[in-house]
Amino acid sequence: MRSPVLFSLRPVVLAGALLCGLLTQAARADDGQPPADQAAASGTKQAGQPQEEASLPVVRMRFAREQQGDKVGPSRSSTGLNLSLRDTPQAISVITRERIEEGGFATLESVLRATPGLAVSGDDSGRSTISARGFAVENYRLDGLPFDASWGYMERLATAAFEKIEVTRGATGLMAGEGNPSASISMVRKRASAKALQGQVQLLLGTQNRRGGTLDLGSALNDSGSLRARVVAHAEHLEGRLDLEQRRTRQLLLVAEADLGPKTLLTLGHLYNHSAVDGGYWGGLPIFYSDGSRSQLPRRATTGVDWNLWHETLNSSYLKLEHRFDSQWRLQAELSRDMGANRYQMVWTEGAVDSGTGLGLTGVPYFYKSDRVQRNASVNLGGNITAFGRVHELNLGLQRLVAPANWTNRDLIGDKPAMDSLHNWKGRWTPPPVGELYNAGDNLTTQTAAYAAARLQLTDAAKLIVGARLSDYRHQQEAGAWNPVAYEVRRRNVLTPYGGLMWDLSESVSAYISHAGIFKNQTAKDREGKYLAPLEGVSQEIGLKGEWLDGALQGAATLFRVEQNNFAVADADFKIPGTSDPAMRGVQGVSSRGVELELEGRLTSDWRAGASFSHMKITHPLGEPVMSNLPRSLFKLHSQYALGGAMQGWHVGMNVNWQGADVYETTNPKTQLKERTGQDAYALLDLMLRWNINKQLQAQLNIDNALDKQYRQMHPWSDSYLVGAPRSVKLGLDMRF
Numbered sequence: 001m002r003s004p005v006l007f008s009l010r011p012v013v014l015a016g017a018l019l020c021g022l023l024t025q026a027a028r029a030d031d032g033q034p035p036a037d038q039a040a041a042s043g044t045k046q047a048g049q050p051q052e053e054a055s056l057p058v059v060r061m062r063f064a065r066e067q068q069g070d071k072v073g074p075s076r077s078s079t080g081l082n083l084s085l086r087d088t089p090q091a092i093s094v095i096t097r098e099r100i101e102e103g104g105f106a107t108l109e110s111v112l113r114a115t116p117g118l119a120v121s122g123d124d125s126g127r128s129t130i131s132a133r134g135f136a137v138e139n140y141r142l143d144g145l146p147f148d149a150s151w152g153y154m155e156r157l158a159t160a161a162f163e164k165i166e167v168t169r170g171a172t173g174l175m176a177g178e179g180n181p182s183a184s185i186s187m188v189r190k191r192a193s194a195k196a197l198q199g200q201v202q203l204l205l206g207t208q209n210r211r212g213g214t215l216d217l218g219s220a221l222n223d224s225g226s227l228r229a230r231v232v233a234h235a236e237h238l239e240g241r242l243d244l245e246q247r248r249t250r251q252l253l254l255v256a257e258a259d260l261g262p263k264t265l266l267t268l269g270h271l272y273n274h275s276a277v278d279g280g281y282w283g284g285l286p287i288f289y290s291d292g293s294r295s296q297l298p299r300r301a302t303t304g305v306d307w308n309l310w311h312e313t314l315n316s317s318y319l320k321l322e323h324r325f326d327s328q329w330r331l332q333a334e335l336s337r338d339m340g341a342n343r344y345q346m347v348w349t350e351g352a353v354d355s356g357t358g359l360g361l362t363g364v365p366y367f368y369k370s371d372r373v374q375r376n377a378s379v380n381l382g383g384n385i386t387a388f389g390r391v392h393e394l395n396l397g398l399q400r401l402v403a404p405a406n407w408t409n410r411d412l413i414g415d416k417p418a419m420d421s422l423h424n425w426k427g428r429w430t431p432p433p434v435g436e437l438y439n440a441g442d443n444l445t446t447q448t449a450a451y452a453a454a455r456l457q458l459t460d461a462a463k464l465i466v467g468a469r470l471s472d473y474r475h476q477q478e479a480g481a482w483n484p485v486a487y488e489v490r491r492r493n494v495l496t497p498y499g500g501l502m503w504d505l506s507e508s509v510s511a512y513i514s515h516a517g518i519f520k521n522q523t524a525k526d527r528e529g530k531y532l533a534p535l536e537g538v539s540q541e542i543g544l545k546g547e548w549l550d551g552a553l554q555g556a557a558t559l560f561r562v563e564q565n566n567f568a569v570a571d572a573d574f575k576i577p578g579t580s581d582p583a584m585r586g587v588q589g590v591s592s593r594g595v596e597l598e599l600e601g602r603l604t605s606d607w608r609a610g611a612s613f614s615h616m617k618i619t620h621p622l623g624e625p626v627m628s629n630l631p632r633s634l635f636k637l638h639s640q641y642a643l644g645g646a647m648q649g650w651h652v653g654m655n656v657n658w659q660g661a662d663v664y665e666t667t668n669p670k671t672q673l674k675e676r677t678g679q680d681a682y683a684l685l686d687l688m689l690r691w692n693i694n695k696q697l698q699a700q701l702n703i704d705n706a707l708d709k710q711y712r713q714m715h716p717w718s719d720s721y722l723v724g725a726p727r728s729v730k731l732g733l734d735m736r737f
Contacts, residue, residue, distance in 0.1 A: 072096065072554070076144065077166045077186045079453045079467055079498065080175050080380065080395040086545045087455075089465055089500025089514035091117065091169040091558045091596055093612075100159050102640055102653055102688055104702035104730050106212075106236060107249070108165070108187070109155035114638065114655055116598045116612030117169050118183065119630050120155075122713045122722040125245060125280025126310035126344075128155045129716055131630050132169050132183035133562060134592035134618040138520075139176045139184040142271075142316060145336055145376045146176050148403055148445075154185075156275040156312070160214045160234035161253035163190045169596070170560060171516035171539035173496040174467045177399065177447055178520040181539040181562045181592075189271065190232060192257040194218035195225035199737050204236070206730035212236030212249075226259040241725055242302040244279030244427045267320040277310040279427065282346040282366075284720030286422075287677050290352035290360060292670025294677075297422070299710065299723055303349045303361065306427040311343040329383030336376040344368040347429070349419065352669050358423030362416035365431055372405040393455040395467075401447040407440040409481070411578075440578070441480025445521075448472045453498070461504040465514075469496040473521055475531070482578045483529055491534065494519050509546040515539075524568040525576045527583035537564035543596075553601030560616075562592040569626065570717055582717045589621040609639040615660075625663060629678065629714035633660030640688070653688035664714040677721075682711045696737055702730045 072094045074082045085092050093116045095105075105111045112130050113120045119131045130137040140147040140154050147154070159165075165187055172184035202214040218230035232253040240247055255269035281304035286295050318336040325331070347363045354360050382395040413433040420429070453467030473491040477483050500514035518537040525531055543558035566586035574583035594616030602608045615633045618626045640653040664678030685707050690700040708727040715721060 075166055075168075077141070077175065077184065078168045078172060079465060079500075080382065080397060080451070081393050081453055081455050081465065082382070083455065083465075084551075085554055085556075086510055086547050087463065087502055089502055089512040090172075090541060091543070091556055091560075091598070093117065093167045093169075093598065093600070095165040095167075097163050099638075100162075100165075101734075102651075102690070102700075103638070103655060103686070104688070104700070104704070104732070105159055107155065108157045108159060108185075111159060111165050112155065112167075112185070113657060114636060115165070115167050116600075116610075116636055117596050117614045117634065118167065119634060119659065121629055121716070122724075123715060124282050124284065124722065125240065125242070125277050125304065125308075126156070126282075126312075129629075130155060130183075130185075131627065132167075133181065133560060133594060133614075134616050134627055134630065135180065135182040135562070135564075136627075137180065137182045137185060139172055139178070139180045139182075141176065141184065141186040142336070142338070143189055143318065143320075143334075144175070144186065145318075145334065145378055146178075146399075146401060146447075147338065148372070148374055156249070157187070157273050157314070158234050158236070158249050158251040158275075160216070160251050161189055161232050161271055161273075163188050169558075170514075170541055171518050171562075173517060173519060174451060174453060174469050174498040177401070177449055177469070177471055178473075180520055180535075181516075181518050181537065181564065189269065190216075190230060190253060190255065191267070192218055192228040192230035192255045194228060194230070195220045197737075201735045202732055204730060204732045206238070207728050208238045208241065210236070210238035210728075210730060212238075221256075227256070228258075229254075229256045240277070240280065241300065241723070242281070242304070243300045243425075244302060244304050244306055244308075246276075246278045248274075248276040248278075250274040263324040263326075265322045267318075267322075269318050271314070271316040271318075273314045275312050279306055279308055280304050280310055280346075281308065282348050283718045284715040284722045286353050286361075287666050287719060287721055288352070288669050289355035290669055291355055292668045293355055295353065295355075299726065301422070301723070302425065302427065303347070303419075303422070304427055305347050305363075305429040307345060307431060308347060309343065309345045313341045315339045325383070327383065329381065332378075332380045334376070334378045334380075336374075338374040338376075340370070340372040340374075342368070342370040342372075344370075350416065353422050358421030358425075359418070361419045361422060363419050363429065363432075364412055364416055365410075365434060367410040367434060367437075369408045369437075370406065372403065374401065374403040376401050390457040392457055395453045397451050399447070399449045399451070401445070403445045404442070405445075406442045407480075407482070408437050409440050410434040410437055439480050440482045442478040444474075444476045446472075446474045463502040465498075465500040465502065467498040469498075470494070471496065471519075475521060477531075482576070487530070489521065489531060491519075491521070505544075508548055509544060511542075511544055513540075513542045518562075518564065522566070522568060522586075524584040525581075526585055527571055527574040527576070529577045532568055532584060532586045533566045535564055535566050535568075537562065549602065553599070553603065555599040556596070557598075558596040560592075560594055560596065564590045567626075569620075569624070587620065587622070587624075590618070590626055592616055592618045606642040606644065607639070608641075609637075611635075611637045625665065627716075628664045629662055629716050631659035631662050631679075631681075633681075634658070649692040651688075651690040651692070653690070655686040655688075656683060657686075658683040662714060666719045678714050679712045682709055684709055684711075696735055698734045700732045700734065702732070704728045704730075 078090045169183045171181045197219040200216040204212040214234045216232045221227040234251040236249045252272040258266045316338045320334040322332045349361045351361045377400040380397040417432045449471040451469040456464040471494045475489040479486040496517045498516045502512045516539045520535040522532040540561045546555045565588045567590035568584040571583040571585040596614045598612040600610035613635045635658040637656040643650045660681045662678040665674045666677040687703045687706045692698045705727045711724040712721040
């Protein structure tokens, strides 16, 4: 009988061969002297010894080829415990600030495209679907606190304000509350740690009339350095890859830190992010013409109009107090208030296009406005305890979330007006008459939770990690145009368990197994406009983790299994009342099984690289396709090398993103038969060249999609497609002082 996980050996063997090759290089390097100034966080492992929490780096000069010290420190994103990546019984990937800058990753979406195990597929000009292990990623966190991703703009956040991005794959309900079994994305904001004036100025020019700049300043505000501040300001503008499209991003981070005592730290900060897409389109381009032939449209084709806009603004304020006791315990209290103001003025197109004339589309305008507030309060207590002659770790916490939201819209008056020929579309379309602004429905979501987690050192080699979360959920929906009848959903005493076992097989390799419960209230609605029942199930993993070169190189191999009930799938051609969004229905027994391989770190003092491979299979109890627009296999490779000799000060780098074919099918309008219309396997190559002019100044060239590969991304529910991004070139100048 074939294994339920290893169902496709060829891609696994190919990826494994590459990873083994990298491991061989690592083993050779391990015979010599490891990099001299690598950080000590989560490096050497001793049984029962507490892990020191890594402090976030301040602005540093990292231009000399001798510079190293980029090991990844402990992470709390999975369990709240202060665990190294090797000691965490779950797959975790960390994208550091150095990697963000070398890759030219300007938005969170560009970071996630390079993250192991994650697939990114565009939905339209303003949105993308991020997925892992076959399911959409909806769990986001800002500095550890849950953040409502249904606001819609997370993937378009600028990266200038963040020190690192941590991605935990699998269910993370212990810390996130509602545990989606795909992944959790934790964004860690920059801190005000500099006790002397330090700064960074970046200027950027590129194709698509791209221009931008970033200013990052940090300094002490008094002689003792006990009061510090940091300002990060970023702006960027570019013409989109489609006709009519213009994109703008503005971001500002203000943060201050005050040492109230030798062991007490107060942090106050505010993050502003504004993302705007003008002239974009909603949905995708038609796959078929009305005669059943495949559409042949230019690469820059669009169904957008010149008055379309997609504007999203985030204002996030936070206050955090942290105190460390002499007994190695740590108390942290945090308050945050996130405000989202979104404005959407878009045209949804429908109809079948004639292959000769390009006519046949009609347009439906929408004028959405959404105002949301999310308030978080959190108290966390963690530290070490000694029992039975060994040192263990305990973490306790309370969380409270309150999130009111409001939607308004204007509806079309009369019939859907016809649009001009798609073959000669210029985007000049007079807005048809619409009605008065109306309230689509106010709602309020609250969540109160208590959680606990413990690392129990059973033996010198074995650690048991257990935890549970007890939550109360409440969602109140007022009567409105989209919900004629008010209703309330209440879930009391929801228990989300977590358990994992780590076993050190040697000084370098550990085995692990973990089990986590899944519970998630759903925002998907059925054909009557009602929310679906909560998603429930289990997520399980078994795997190996390793670290070499004093922790500078880390690797993992994981087999996973996810089982879900009440999983939302499209309900035929039904729409949610009052919208063009598809109605959903819940199905039972949807599962995902797969394998993930990852190797990341510094192989020599001059060479840093990483490779990852993931493969999964999604099954539906009735054999229906699930998430058919997603690739089933992913392979990602990156490498950065510092040249020597006459090329001293030059660095070269590359990223390769390969994804396998999807299984997307569309009904042919002529034959009424299903045809596979998805994207075949393809690879994208990105290149980087950096010149360290001196210790303070560097120039960097990034070429994304260097081979100008043409590919499509299939829209998840509208039987349409989006054109993948063409080649783009960016030239940046970076000065630090």
